Amino acid sequence: MTASAPAVVRRLTARALLLGDRLDSAGLERADAFSTNPLAFRAGSDGFVALYRFGVAVMIGLSPLEEDDVLNLVKLRVFGQHEHVDDETAILAIAPGGDDRVEPDGPIELRDESPERMLVVCDALAKSVSLGRDEREVNAVFDVVEPFAASLAKSGRAPWRRRSMLKLIGETLIAQHRVSGRVAVEEKPDVLWDRPDLERLYARLEDEYELRERAGALTRKLDMIVGTARILTDILDADRATRLEATIVILIVAEILLTIGQLIFLKHA
Structure with a gap:
């Protein structure tokens, strides 16, 4: 018998949004944060959020309404907001017992939903969108x-x-x-x-x-x-x-001509 591939039990959508030039996370600290650089914490029913100082917010596993709630809170801390928000989207496939794999044009397969793995994915998406x-x-x-x-x-x-x-x-x-x-x-x-x-x-x-x-x-x-x-x-x-040299030369020539004119005038006076 051959070993079957691990079944994918969950798919998550990861979105990286470039909101502005800088994001100040001061004041957004939480007791349940599992990272401070970047500031990362769980949000929604069972999702993740990571905030980067260069103006990027990465959200994983959030519904559209949950994303809006996070963005409404975060936008108050964004400086140099952009009229057009750039975004990068990826699909995460959680396959317990499998390997971490990144297939070209396919989902990012992860062994589990550990915060550390989520941070690695968030970092790559944040850099890419920026x-x-x-x-x-x-x-x-x-x-x-x-x-x-x-x-x-x-x-x-x-x-x-x-x-x-x-x-x-x-x-x-x-x-x-x-x-x-x-x-x-x-x-x-x-x-x-x-x-x-x-x-x-x-x-x-x-x-x-x-x-x-x-x-x-x-x-x-x-x-x-x-x-x-x-x-x-x-x-x-x-x-x-x-231009400065030309101006000086013109002034010198003008002064010489003026002096010659004065001498001629005095000679004939």
Whole structure:
């Protein structure tokens, strides 16, 4: 006889919502919380909630009404709220006695519903949804920077006016501020310090959502954007210096001409 595959006894929906730029969980602490970083606790009839400081709330196993109750409470602590809420959804299949597996385009299979496993899943979903927003914001700036860089390389001259250049520098600084340091994708969740046996599950989730690859591509684009902003700053400084030198030369020539005119006038007076 061959051993049959463990039966899936429960399916849960996990939703990660990017609500804003920052989420302050101070004041939301609970006695039944099983984690403080991120703040995580049970909610609803039998669900989980994890709140991340970079503006993400992850809810597992909650009904729509239960999710609304959590969001109404959490939104009071969100700063820099987004008009459009990004979300990432995954299906969890709880299979007691089975293995933790992440099938491509399939459910995330878990051995049990332990808080530690839920935290590992929440961490991957939170990073993925936040990376999605960062990718869109950086790509919007990159789409403007790339043609400018190509034109600058081809002609050797800035093709835009000063105001356009300043606007691009401002957009670059905003993208850098929003992205840099907000989500430490390469950092593993704290729960793995106590549960090293969950390292394999996290590695599979990391591969499934391509967290490292996406973070690397994001960093490279951001580096190019920042480098372009520095070039723009240098161009503006050079233009300012050129204008200043031209103004000084004009003043010197004007003074010389005025002096010559005075000498001629005195000679014929």
